[in-house]
Amino acid sequence: MFKDCWALAVDAQEATSQSCQVSFKLKKKMSGAATGCEAEGDRVDLAEQSLLNKMIRRCLVRNRNQVEVLQADPTSPLYSVRTFEELRLKPELLKGVYEMGFNRPSRIQENALPMMLAQPAQNLIAQSQSGTGKTAAFSLAMLSHVNTANKWTQCLCIAPTYELALQIGQVIEQMGKFLPDVKLAYAVRGNRMVRGVKLQEHIVIGTPGTVLDWCTKYKLIDPKRITMFVLDEADVMIATQGHRDQSIRIQRQLSNECQMLLFSATFEDSVWTFAEQLVPDPNIIRLKRDEETLDTIKQFYVLCGDKEEKFTALCDLYGSLTVAQAMIFCHTRRMAAWLAASLTEEGHQVALLSGEMTVEQRAAVIERFRSGKEKVLVTTNVCSRGIDVEQVTLVVNFDLPVNMDGSADNETYLHRIGRTGRFGKRGFAVNMVDSKRSMDIINQIEMHFNRKIKKLDTGNSEEMETLLN
Structure with missing residues (x-):
């Protein structure tokens, strides 16, 4: 033909x-x-x-x-x-x-x-x-x-x-x-x-x-x-x-x-x-608009001092939660590359996705993630929209999404955490807070969606078990 x-x-x-x-x-x-x-x-x-x-x-x-x-x-x-x-x-x-x-x-x-x-x-x-x-x-x-x-x-x-x-x-x-x-x-x-x-x-x-x-x-x-x-x-x-x-x-x-x-x-x-x-x-x-987007997702924030404390909290979280697959969002390519390398050193199977890659390279990375060859996907905003992976149970905002004015980017936040809780299954979204400005962003997100985001102490195993299960 x-x-x-x-x-x-x-x-x-x-x-x-x-x-x-x-x-x-x-x-x-x-x-x-x-x-x-x-x-x-x-x-x-x-x-x-x-x-x-x-x-x-x-x-x-x-x-x-x-x-x-x-x-x-x-x-x-x-x-x-x-x-x-x-x-x-x-x-x-x-x-x-x-x-x-x-x-x-x-x-x-x-x-x-x-x-x-x-x-x-x-x-x-x-x-x-x-x-x-x-x-x-x-x-x-x-x-x-x-x-x-x-x-x-x-x-x-x-x-x-x-x-x-x-x-x-x-x-x-x-x-x-x-x-x-x-x-x-x-x-x-x-x-x-x-x-x-x-x-x-x-x-x-x-x-x-x-x-x-x-x-x-x-x-x-x-x-x-x-x-x-x-x-x-x-x-x-x-x-x-x-x-x-x-x-x-x-x-x-x-x-x-x-x-x-x-x-x-x-x-x-x-x-x-x-x-x-x-x-x-x-x-x-x-x-028809799906009104259940947030109903199946438990949202938390974790107080941290710097990126090393964020990384420690992430490792504690991953050790306490049974995670099929996880997506972790960073604001810059440099932070995403550092985090992917650090997680790899800890023995995690990590895929890295960012905007300097060609479309074909990005498609190949996501296909490996979808097939389960890598369990953790570290990415920037190039993967915040429209990628459905049924096995994703945890989304982490290593860096909170902000717009050009420095305010909360509520739409991107929704798209990011919407990568979990798909197909009616329960999911978890964890936000890393490392400054007063970051806490202000969390407060803006809470007000926008009229939903409380609970504080989580990843160093307290009993609290983790209570909140996450």
């Missing part, structure tokens, strides 16, 4: 002409490389975090969030599926779905797929976090949508970065491996095309700038013939310079009959405004 667009050995600059006879090399991006990063801690790049999640999640995660469906036509019957067979897919496509390991639809797929495949076409805005099967869902929709008798581009999908576009393409290649007549092209940098020669590939995946060029400057795609338009990672898209306006310009060239599908991990006001501009009369699927 698809020529090898995923070989990593050939540089993108060698890419030539028409189709997908291109091999791409993943860009080795360095996040947080700006001056002063050591002082401020690693900055979290949304696009890189999304890519990291896609790379490490080889199967669906179990998501406890309930799905809320708002239909454009409230009188229309709500239709969901429990099996892929109910969707009446082509046998070749169903075979590809099963070969990828999807035994049954995920919670969001149950509701989204019938809308994506409905006739007449329905528009959709959906909130979907990494690991819920969203990419597989719209890939399946595009593959189902293609009419191979028509030798022009029918499905167009845009993603905010080169790497994310390639990830989507990989899913389509795998799912459509038994559909040899369906053709795919990548509208990404380095894939140089001949002007004015219309593409015959049925599906095009790309980034906004290149897709816009292919539609307007090079006339490779006739936008009026596009019948399905997918915009992925909308929250990342609007955070990337220029992508918001480019996406709107692409959408305005499409016909009124084109089916619009938009996906975002978050639904802040800015995302809603953007989505409503692009998608007329949409059905809406969103995750």
Whole structure:
């Protein structure tokens, strides 16, 4: 079906002409490389975090969030599926779905797929976090949508970065491996095309700038013939310079009959405004907010004098608590490296994760941690969001999260401690306090979440046993 667009050995600059006879090399991006990063801690790049999640999640995660469906036509019957067979897919496509390991639809797929495949076409805005099967869902929709008798581009999908576009393409290649007549092209940098020669590939995946060029400057795609338009990672898209306006310009060239599908991990006001501009009369699927995030997590703080006392308290804690796996957050790369080395000297199996590593290196580290090869993960903020490891029972804030003003960063705190207490299991979050300023941060966090964080004396074994058990 698809020529090898995923070989990593050939540089993108060698890419030539028409189709997908291109091999791409993943860009080795360095996040947080700006001056002063050591002082401020690693900055979290949304696009890189999304890519990291896609790379490490080889199967669906179990998501406890309930799905809320708002239909454009409230009188229309709500239709969901429990099996892929109910969707009446082509046998070749169903075979590809099963070969990828999807035994049954995920919670969001149950509701989204019938809308994506409905006739007449329905528009959709959906909130979907990494690991819920969203990419597989719209890939399946595009593959189902293609009419191979028509030798022009029918499905167009845009993603905010080169790497994310390639990830989507990989899913389509795998799912459509038994559909040899369906053709795919990548509208990404380095894939140089001949002007004015219309593409015959049925599906095009790309980034906004290149897709816009292919539609307007090079006339490779006739936008009026596009019948399905997918915009992925909308929250990342609007955070990337220029992508918001480019996406709107692409959408305005499409016909009124084109089916619009938009996906975002978050639904802040800015995302809603953007989505409503692009998608007329949409059905809406969103995750109900999980109010139990803190209910399964016991929170404590430990008074310490300096980093050596923090380390001693950490060792006492680890010796008193039965820990399957632990994640320890530091503010700077230097502190994370020192702590990882100190824990290794104590005989712990430690993985270190920080922002100077490439995305591929970080994915490899997290995969080892997920598989249990290392029991302790020492990290900066690059791992605070979205990484679900079921065996994590302890999260330690070796350094408390603060914003640029030096106040408590409540959102980061929630994301950090949310790495434990997952899937309904009990977890522990321990905060190291080494100054009056740190204690002020704890007080701010308590006030924000309206939750008491208990004091813990790691040197008192009886107290430890009472509080932690």
